[in-house]
Amino acid sequence: MSTDVKTIPQAEHVAPEGVKLPVYMDNHATTPMDPRVLEEMLPFFMEKFGNAASRNHSFGWAGEEGVETARERVAKLVGATTKEIIFTSGATESDNLAIKGVAEMYREKGNHIITAVTEHKAVLDTCKRLEKYGYRVTYLPVQKDGLVDLDELKRAMDDKTILVTIMWANNEIGVLQPVAEIGKLCRERGIIFHTDATQAVGKIPVDVNKNNIDVMSISAHKMYGPKGVGALYVRRKNPRVQISAIIDGGGHERGMRSGTLNVPGIVGLGKACAIASEEMAKESCKLAGLRNRLRDKIMGQLDEVYINGTMEHRLPGNLNISFAYVEGESLLMGINDIAVSSGSACTSATLEPSYVLKALGTGDDLAHSSIRFGLGRFNTEAEVDYVADRVVETVSRLRELSPLYEMAKEGVDLKSVKWAAE
Amino acid sequence: MAYSDKVLDHYSNPRNVGSMDKNSSEVGTGLVGAPECGDVMKLQIKVNPQTNIIEDAKFKTFGCGSAIASSSLATEWVKGKTVDEALQIKNTEIVKELSLPPVKIHCSVLAEDAIRAAIHDWKKKQEVTKPTAVAAQ
Numbered sequence: 001m002s003t004d005v006k007t008i009p010q011a012e013h014v015a016p017e018g019v020k021l022p023v024y025m026d027n028h029a030t031t032p033m034d035p036r037v038l039e040e041m042l043p044f045f046m047e048k049f050g051n052a053a054s055r056n057h058s059f060g061w062a063g064e065e066g067v068e069t070a071r072e073r074v075a076k077l078v079g080a081t082t083k084e085i086i087f088t089s090g091a092t093e094s095d096n097l098a099i100k101g102v103a104e105m106y107r108e109k110g111n112h113i114i115t116a117v118t119e120h121k122a123v124l125d126t127c128k129r130l131e132k133y134g135y136r137v138t139y140l141p142v143q144k145d146g147l148v149d150l151d152e153l154k155r156a157m158d159d160k161t162i163l164v165t166i167m168w169a170n171n172e173i174g175v176l177q178p179v180a181e182i183g184k185l186c187r188e189r190g191i192i193f194h195t196d197a198t199q200a201v202g203k204i205p206v207d208v209n210k211n212n213i214d215v216m217s218i219s220a221h222k223m224y225g226p227k228g229v230g231a232l233y234v235r236r237k238n239p240r241v242q243i244s245a246i247i248d249g250g251g252h253e254r255g256m257r258s259g260t261l262n263v264p265g266i267v268g269l270g271k272a273c274a275i276a277s278e279e280m281a282k283e284s285c286k287l288a289g290l291r292n293r294l295r296d297k298i299m300g301q302l303d304e305v306y307i308n309g310t311m312e313h314r315l316p317g318n319l320n321i322s323f324a325y326v327e328g329e330s331l332l333m334g335i336n337d338i339a340v341s342s343g344s345a346c347t348s349a350t351l352e353p354s355y356v357l358k359a360l361g362t363g364d365d366l367a368h369s370s371i372r373f374g375l376g377r378f379n380t381e382a383e384v385d386y387v388a389d390r391v392v393e394t395v396s397r398l399r400e401l402s403p404l405y406e407m408a409k410e411g412v413d414l415k416s417v418k419w420a421a422e
Numbered sequence: 423m424a425y426s427d428k429v430l431d432h433y434s435n436p437r438n439v440g441s442m443d444k445n446s447s448e449v450g451t452g453l454v455g456a457p458e459c460g461d462v463m464k465l466q467i468k469v470n471p472q473t474n475i476i477e478d479a480k481f482k483t484f485g486c487g488s489a490i491a492s493s494s495l496a497t498e499w500v501k502g503k504t505v506d507e508a509l510q511i512k513n514t515e516i517v518k519e520l521s522l523p524p525v526k527i528h529c530s531v532l533a534e535d536a537i538r539a540a541i542h543d544w545k546k547k548q549e550v551t552k553p554t555a556v557a558a559q
Contacts, residue, residue: 327460329486333425333433353460365457401439401490403464403482404457419456420539 013337013390018382021337025387027222027317027376028171028199029341033268034224034377040271041226044264052261053252063263070270074218077273078197079207080233086253087266090230091198094217095122095165097232097257098194101243102163102215103130106192110160116140116148116177117359119167123196127165136160142359145310146175154185163192168200168216172343172356172372173309174318176204183212192241198222198230202276203284203315208233214241220265224377225272229265232257287375288316290384294373295319297388302395304408308357308370317375322357322366325405326398331371334394338387343370365404365414425487426521432491437498440480442466450544452536461485461529463493465536467500467508469544474504481536488526492516492533505541 015021024032044066052067054060071082088094103113115127117139127137138156140148148166157164164186169176179195186193194215200206201216202223208216216233220226234256235241249258299305304324320343323331328342343354353367362370373387399405404414425433441464444451449468455461462485468478479497483490495516500508516522516530 325484327485327489329460330433330490333430333487363458364460368457368460401436401482402484403453403462404484406441406464406482414457419458419462420454420535 015337016382016386018380019386023338023379023383023387025373025375025379025383026339026341027374027379028174028372029374030221030227031224031376032378033221033226034272034275036275037225037268037271041264041268044267048263050263052263053250063261066263066267066270067261070266070273073270073274073277074231077206077277078201078216078218078233079209081236083254084208084233084236086232086234086256087261087269088230088232088257089228089262090221091120091196091217091219092122094219094230094232095120095194095196096126097243097246098215098217098234099123099126099163099165100130100246101256102192102194102241103135104244105242106162110162112136112138112158112160112162114138114140114153114156114161114164114166116142116166118142118146118170118172118356119165120171120196120198123165123167140166144361145313146170146173146308146356146360147310147313148177148182150178150181150185153182157185157189157191161189161191163194165194165196168195168197168206169203169315169318170309170356171199172354173320173360174199174315175309176200176313176315178313179213180211183214186214187212187239190239192239199315202272202280203317205280208235214239215243218269220269220272223272223276226265226268229262229269231269283377284316287379290375290379290381291317291319291373293381294375294384294388295321297385298391301388301392305395306362306366308360308362319373319375320357320370321373322362322370323395324366324369325402325408326369326395328369328371330398331369331391331394334398335387335390338390340374341372343367343372428495428520429487429491429522432494432520433487436481436490436494438478438480438494438501439482441482442468442478442480447471447547448544450540450542450547452539452541452543454535454539455485455489455532457484461489461532463489463532463536465493465496465533465540467505467537467540467544469505471548474506476500476503476505476508485529485532486526488520488522489529489532491520492522492529493536495519496533496537500537505544508537509541511537 048062050059050063052063183193192214196217198219214235218231220229306322308320357367442449452465463483466480467476481493483493513530513534
């Protein structure tokens with residue numbers, strides 16, 4: 001006897017009213033620029049093209065004015081002073097500058113650095129490089145909810161520890177590390193605390209003083225600003241933190257980052273921060289509402305769907321879900337009019353599933369089945385409803401195609417099956 | 423990643439999706455891959471014991487679009503062939519037909535493995551059932 005499964009051919013999808021296809025829901029990768037940011041940047045390409053370091057003519061002064069206004073706006077958003085903000089080419093450079101800069105400056109004090117396994121590659125690979133230069137690095141595991149264990153962190157600290165670098169908000173699962181507590185532990189021991197706050201700044205309240213931050217990476221394009229620009233906060237007092245430059249040259253940015261300033265980009269970052277200062281509180285409520293609506297619609301219609309990471313301490317716009325028995329890339333193919341990301345190996349160059357999900361103890365099978373939804377400023381309720389419907393429909397279709405789903409429904413324990421290795 | 427039109431076609435309209443009775447003596451079942459690796463294929467064939475011709479084939483696949491397309495194509499190709507002919511199907515032919523990029527070659531390998539595993543399973547059943555068939559005569 002043979003059972004045919006009538007799989008519904010994938011139809012051309014018509015966007016419902018108010019939804020423009022494709023839907024962008026990958027705001028952790030990058031955000032579209034806010035038109036108000038672009039407007040602010042435009043004069044700095046042609047009219048006010050001056051080099052901000054040109055001190056003796058009005059072209060330079062106009063550039064400098066743009067940069068200093070931006071510096072004030074960035075500083076205000078994170079509770080810093082203007083002298084503590086260094087402009088860079090983005091968060092990857094900021095992470096490199098923070099970690100390498102502190103490592104070099106405090107080499108005589110110690111050679112131990114603590115980070116976590118779920119950090120961004122900009123942090124992990126920088127730490128790995130420092131290991132080659134004789135530094136010792138502890139990569140803290142995370143708990144099932146994605147958060148580091150503070151006791152574990154305490155135990156890892158020793159008299160040679162010079163730096164702890166732990167991200168604020170995770171780029172895949174959106175979980176928020178207890179930075180204030182981490183900062184406190186560091187402060188008590190005279191250890192510098194750097195946090196990669198790329199995903200956090202502009203999304204949730206960030207205050208470097210309340211949260212005991214010493215050094216912090218910031219990116220513009222994750223908060224509706226332009227790509228290729230970011231900043232590094234470096235604390236000036238209580239304690240004063242010093243960092244060695246990694247790019248040498250004309251001594252720009254208080255000697256910490258040489259190179260002609262990207263004036264239009266910096267102006268854009270400043271405007272993005274100004275908008276966030278004004279609108280963040282309201283926006284995060286809206287995003288959390290949309291995110292929860294998406295979660296409820298999906299989970300209300302599908303079984304065996306798992307959320308990765310804690311929902312309690314999480315970015316408002318993040319949802320990371322594993323759909324058991326469905327492989328992530330095939331799911332992305334089915335929802336090809338929606339831009340999201342998958343933790344599936346097939347979407348990465350390495351054929352390894354997401355190391356972040358694996359660090360939570362998520363099995364490789366579920367890591368392969370994960371989708372990251374990143375909601376942002378311009379997403380609407382109509383889009384959320386459309387995305388939820390398409391996801392439910394596609395997961396259902398692929399489960400009909402899935403031998404694993406069939407086996408699970410027959411009561412086979414998939415863990416007990418002896419799988420032939422590829 | 424850009425998919426070839428043929429991969430997209432098999433993904434959107436997979437052929438021969440379904441299951442056959444794995445306990446039937448005429449049915450051979452191949453289950454290859456592993457969930458941890460992101461690909462599991464189940465391919466089943468129904469063979470006419472008189473002619474050794476594969477009269478029907480069904481599949482179910484957990485995997486990426488290329489894995490689904492490779493197994494869907496494999497069921498199309500084995501149908502109507504004798505088991506010995508089906509054993510001649512090479513993964514490289516699947517790669518060519520679907521224009522798979524290098525990172526997806528493992529999908530075609532898995533499909534070839536699935537065909538072999540299904541035929542192997544069927545052959546094993548024939549060894550077991552033959553003596554009883556003789557005894558029944």
